[in-house]
Amino acid sequence: SFPATLMNLGGGGVGLLVEPEHVAELNRHKLYWIRINLGPDLAAPLGVVARLAHTHLDTAMRAYAGMAFDFSADRQHEQFVVNQILRYVANLQREQLRRQADAV
Numbered sequence: 001s002f003p004a005t006l007m008n009l010g011g012g013g014v015g016l017l018v019e020p021e022h023v024a025e026l027n028r029h030k031l032y033w034i035r036i037n038l039g040p041d042l043a044a045p046l047g048v049v050a051r052l053a054h055t056h057l058d059t060a061m062r063a064y065a066g067m068a069f070d071f072s073a074d075r076q077h078e079q080f081v082v083n084q085i086l087r088y089v090a091n092l093q094r095e096q097l098r099r100q101a102d103a104v
Contacts, residue, residue, distance in 0.1 A: 002018065002022035002025045003019075003022065004016035004017060004018045004019075004022070004065070005017040006036060006037075007064065009036070009085060009088075009089075010085070011069075011081075011082045011085055011086075012068060012069060013050060013053065013066060013067050013068040013069050014034070014036065014050065014066075014067050014069075015064060015065070015066055015067075016034075016064070016065045016067060017062055017063070017064055017065075018062060018063040018064075018065055019062055020060065020061040020062055023057070023061065023062070023063045026052060026055060026063055026065055030051060030052075031049055031050070031051050031070060032049070032050050032051070032052070032067065033047065033048075033049055034047070034048055034049075034050050034067065035047050036048065038084070038088045041087060041088045041091045042084060042087075042088065046081060046084050046085075048069050048077070048081050049069070049070045049071070049073065050067035050068060050069050050070055051067065051068055051070050052065060052066075052067060053066040053067060053068040054066045069081065
């Protein structure tokens with residue numbers, strides 16, 4: 001296992017930032033079990049299987065890794081994951097709108 005920073009999130013996958021000391025881990029497997037911490041919106045991390053779709057190294061040798069969700073082993077899990085992501089995004093949008101209203 002290795003840590004990564006969540007850069008973007010969607011119904012089809014995630015974008016992760018992997019620090020240089022863990023970049024070599026990206027080429028070791030075809031599938032990855034990833035845990036996505038969605039903060040206070042979900043009591044436990046969201047667990048999902050993903051495959052590495054693409055990588056890009058920046059000048060600091062950090063890897064931006066695009067991970068595509070893979071639900072081939074459990075199709076029913078896909079709807080659960082999508083629902084949790086939708087809930088998370090709705091909560092973020094509500095919070096942003098609240099902050100905007102408070103700033104006015």
